[in-house]
Amino acid sequence: MTIAAMAGSATWLESNTWDRPEWTIDELIAHKEGRSISVVLPALDEERTVGSVVASIMPLVGGLVDEVVVVDSGSSDATMARAAAAGARVESRESALPGVTPLPGKGEVLWRSLATTVGDIVVYIDSDLVDPDPMYVPRLVGPLLLTPELQLVKGYYRRPLVGSGGVDPTGGGRVTELVVRPLVSALRPELSALIQPLAGEYAGTRELLTSIPFAPGYGVEIGIVLDTLSRYGMDAIGQVDLGTRTHRNRPLRDLGPMSRQIVATLMSRLGIEDSGSPLIQFLMEDDGHSVRRAYPVLDDRPPMRTVPGRTMVGVGAV
Ligand SMILES: O=c1ccn([C@@H]2O[C@H](COP(=O)(O)OP(=O)(O)O[C@H]3O[C@H](CO)[C@@H](O)[C@H](O)[C@H]3O)[C@@H](O)[C@H]2O)c(=O)[nH]1
Numbered sequence: 001m002t003i004a005a006m007a008g009s010a011t012w013l014e015s016n017t018w019d020r021p022e023w024t025i026d027e028l029i030a031h032k033e034g035r036s037i038s039v040v041l042p043a044l045d046e047e048r049t050v051g052s053v054v055a056s057i058m059p060l061v062g063g064l065v066d067e068v069v070v071v072d073s074g075s076s077d078a079t080m081a082r083a084a085a086a087g088a089r090v091e092s093r094e095s096a097l098p099g100v101t102p103l104p105g106k107g108e109v110l111w112r113s114l115a116t117t118v119g120d121i122v123v124y125i126d127s128d129l130v131d132p133d134p135m136y137v138p139r140l141v142g143p144l145l146l147t148p149e150l151q152l153v154k155g156y157y158r159r160p161l162v163g164s165g166g167v168d169p170t171g172g173g174r175v176t177e178l179v180v181r182p183l184v185s186a187l188r189p190e191l192s193a194l195i196q197p198l199a200g201e202y203a204g205t206r207e208l209l210t211s212i213p214f215a216p217g218y219g220v221e222i223g224i225v226l227d228t229l230s231r232y233g234m235d236a237i238g239q240v241d242l243g244t245r246t247h248r249n250r251p252l253r254d255l256g257p258m259s260r261q262i263v264a265t266l267m268s269r270l271g272i273e274d275s276g277s278p279l280i281q282f283l284m285e286d287d288g289h290s291v292r293r294a295y296p297v298l299d300d301r302p303p304m305r306t307v308p309g310r311t312m313v314g315v316g317a318v
């Protein structure tokens with residue numbers, strides 16, 4: 001933080017951005033003060049990367065981290081076996097929350113993870129990361145452990161885009177830059193200083209995460225950010241520099257449906273009615289085109305603490 005931040009005259013960007021996180025793991029452990037930390041990886045067909053992401057976190061278990069759980073999203077490949085071999089506890093959607101029929105999507109597994117973990121702080125890490133930095137988790141929990149006002153800490157980073165033309169070192173984050181940040185600046189400008197609102201690497205308090213609804217698909221991250229803002233205000237949100245983050249870049253045709261869902265969730269949080277109409281994609285082929293429709297999901301999962309049988313309060317060390 002800057003001197004202005006420490007003097008109490010800072011903007012949110014100055015006071016709530018940790019741009020040079022240098023805590024040691026031992027320092028962070030000393031600040032746990034009885035709080036437990038769960039790390040959750042959502043995974044759908046990530047057999048190529050999930051093992052190395054788990055392996056980057058396992059050395060923290062028993063010290064800073066209390067449990068590492070991969071929640072599988074219905075994979076048909078060896079994701080669950082690779083995650084278990086790397087040392088994670090692996091849960092299916094059904095085992096994470098028995099008795100509730102699963103919905104498809106990423107938000108669904110993040111929501112279910114709250115029923116099968118106990119940490120006072122929950123850290124989400126995507127499982128498609130390439131060469132993940134072992135300091136992601138320590139950096140994400142640092143602000144939460146040290147700053148009582150915070151409820152949510154998002155990672156931010158440099159984002160390469162790997163394509164047929166090679167690597168563009170800062171070309172990644174296409175949905176973030178072309179859809180989400182422009183909409184945020186139009187509709188919730190106070191969030192404009194949040195560098196990676198869609199980051200899949202973030203940490204929140206159980207108190208926050210169990211008290212808000214979850215969009216079941218790719219709307220989950222923008223939903224969490226907007227709900228945190230409306231319930232707790234900007235002072236409850238922080239962001240921390242994680243360095244460089246490389247992941248599997250999806251083709252443009254997959255990012256349209258993702259964007260359609262994010263727009264629907266964003267509008268619902270702002271009280272703007274969505275038509276519910278699909279995004280219609282015209283996929284050009286050599287001899288014509290095919291048409292694909294992507295419908296947004298407009299219903300949310302309820303706050304986990306309202307689900308029968310789930311009291312969902314922090315229970316201290318695992
Ligand atoms: O139905 C799904 C889809 C994805 N995932 C997992 O979710 C993570 C991120 O999914 P991905 O399709 O790679 O998303 P990105 O293209 O990386 O999209 C960005 O934007 C999304 C929408 O905000 C966020 O969810 C992502 O974390 C963020 O990186 C990966 O571990 C996936 O295996 C699931 O578990 N279930």
Ligand SMILES: O=C(O)[C@H](O)COP(=O)(O)O
Pocket residue numbers: 159160161171172173174175176177198248249250255
């Ligand atoms: O966060 C995003 O904007 C999407 O995940 C797309 O990211 P990419 O352009 O780095 O693949």
